[in-house]
């Protein structure tokens with residue numbers, strides 16, 4: 001099987017080449033994003049391997065189908081960038097990596113909380129300049145604070161367990177409740193109660209029509225003053241303009257985002273020598289109480305190894321018409 005990769009970075013190549021020693025597929029790598037502009041490079045490929053910001057709308061899928069592509073393997077968990085209906089209509093099978101390392105993302109969410117709270121990023125710079133003053137670095141104890149978790153799937157569950165380890169009270173909201181968390185004393189509450197009672201709110205649900213702009217002017221108005229919002233899930237969960245207003249009015253005390261609504265034009269690239277035209281991200285980055293990371297929550301050795309293994313296993317299963325060990329890996 002020939003697999004054409006898009007949005008490839010050196011670390012993708014390193015892990016896929018290593019894992020492919022067991023599969024012996026023909027791998028072809030392109031650094032560019034997948035979209036209508038690049039389809040001509042796909043020749044005699046059976047499968048396309050894509051990442052979070054690649055475009056897999058009906059137009060792209062139709063062209064892929066005409067070129068004989070039978071499989072799409074997403075090397076990520078989220079699949080909001082794929083038109084699954086179109087894939088089904090065209091008979092293209094689609095897989096994803098449902099749970100490569102939930103702990104990687106959950107631990108990054110907690111790292112963002114601790115950084116924003118204890119200001120270690122500022123302390124690091126300060127001390128290097130021989131400024132040993134503590135003014136402006138005061139944080140708060142997580143112990144006995146209330147942390148709201150929206151979405152308690154793989155990542156939300158891992159995050160809730162970590163947060164519980166700090167002695168915080170955990171409130172959860174999901175459309176399906178996880179008994180394992182309830183057994184640990186984590187309380188499921190209606191969304192409005194989670195919003196009104198939480199000192200910290202961490203988003204772990206997927207981006208869908210029903211969750212688009214879940215955090216907007218109205219939901220922010222229900223939150224505690226000085227609330228901390230963490231988003232390691234998908235940028236579209238947050239109405240960025242409403243959050244900027246919340247930061248300016250000081251209703252939102254801290255914001256940590258690993259994902260951003262318009263991230264496909266920015267993230268995963270070195271733009272240090274260019275003029276950024278996106279005024280919204282520039283405004284966000286100008287706040288001292290905002291921490292932006294560029295979709296790195298998944299980025300651990302363990303996760304990359306698991307992503308490569310799971311992606312190539314799915315393609316092997318498609319080819320051999322095998323049953324999937326984890327049915328959640330199959331989208332179409």
Ligand code: NAD
Pocket residue numbers: 077078079098099102105150151152153154155156173174175176204205206207210211232233234258259295296297298299
């Ligand atoms: P998952 O499918 O295991 O869990 C998602 C949970 O959200 C499920 O329990 C589901 O019931 C719940 N949910 C669905 N609709 C909801 C709603 N309207 N309100 C509340 N909850 C709802 O997914 P996961 O593996 O935990 O991943 C969660 C998200 O994290 C993914 O969709 C992806 O977008 C994001 N993600 C980000 C990174 C990163 O590097 N930043 C890496 C992996 C995944």
